[in-house]
Amino acid sequence: KNEVEQSPQNLTAQEGEFITINCSYSVGISALHWLQQHPGGGIVSLFMLSSGKKKHGRLIATINIQEKHSSLHITASHPRDSAVYICAVPNYGGSQGNLIFGKGTKLSVKP
Amino acid sequence: GAGVSQSPSNKVTEKGKDVELRCDPISGHTALYWYRQSLGQGLEFLIYFQGNSAPDKSGLPSDRFSAERTGGSVSTLTIQRTQQEDSAVYLCASTWTSGSYEQYFGPGTRLTVT
Numbered sequence: 001k002n003e004v005e006q007s008p009q010n011l012t013a014q015e016g017e018f019i020t021i022n023c024s025y026s027v028g029i030s031a032l033h034w035l036q037q038h039p040g041g042g043i044v045s046l047f048m049l050s051s052g053k054k055k056h057g058r059l060i061a062t063i064n065i066q067e068k069h070s071s072l073h074i075t076a077s078h079p080r081d082s083a084v085y086i087c088a089v090p091n092y093g094g095s096q097g098n099l100i101f102g103k104g105t106k107l108s109v110k111p
Numbered sequence: 112g113a114g115v116s117q118s119p120s121n122k123v124t125e126k127g128k129d130v131e132l133r134c135d136p137i138s139g140h141t142a143l144y145w146y147r148q149s150l151g152q153g154l155e156f157l158i159y160f161q162g163n164s165a166p167d168k169s170g171l172p173s174d175r176f177s178a179e180r181t182g183g184s185v186s187t188l189t190i191q192r193t194q195q196e197d198s199a200v201y202l203c204a205s206t207w208t209s210g211s212y213e214q215y216f217g218p219g220t221r222l223t224v225t
Binding site: 033035045086099 | 144146153154155156159167170200202209212213214215216218219221
């Protein structure tokens with residue numbers, strides 16, 4: 001069974017700062033998910049990645065399969081980026097669709 | 112196109128009553144997942160369906176919880192004899208098939224048991 005650790009748990013930044021959120025897991029996987037949960041509770045899938053790096057606007061996600069580690073970066077952060085960011089991996093490794101989630105990183109970006 | 116929909120969006124019920132929560136996945140998605148997020152807690156897996164069958168029910172917290180899916184589409188999660196600890200946001204997600212595919216989440220049903 002996979003275990004997921006995220007850090008930091010809480011993060012406060014000033015507008016414009018570069019943000020990094022980290023995720024480590026214990027069992028080899030085929031893909032890792034980064035999710036965003038808005039203050040209203042809605043969840044949006046940001047990335048699913050299995051190797052290397054993906055970029056979408058100001059968001060960048062990287063993964064190192066050998067080290068079982070992924071990072072989510074936000075460049076030029078903005079108050080609208082304030083949300084909880086959650087990392088998720090297949091519970092039993094491999095490609096099993098059932099996900100297990102990190103506890104989330106609560107990001108607050110101040111103007 | 113339409114995303115994953117869930118109903119009701121909010122449900123307040125008295126302890127001991129039964130509730131049914133509904134999830135309507137994206138058309139064509141064969142895999143459907145139920146998750147729960149209790150207040151201040153992370154997301155936890157409940158059950159998933161591939162088609163109409165449920166290969167993994169390991170997350171259901173007790174035998175008061177059950178789920179079914181018919182026609183490979185809509186799913187209902189039923190909680191019998193609700194307890195206060197059942198209060199949570201229940202989220203549904205769907206994807207093309209089980210495996211490492213992007214999951215699309217519904218807006219959730221906020222259940223409050225009084």
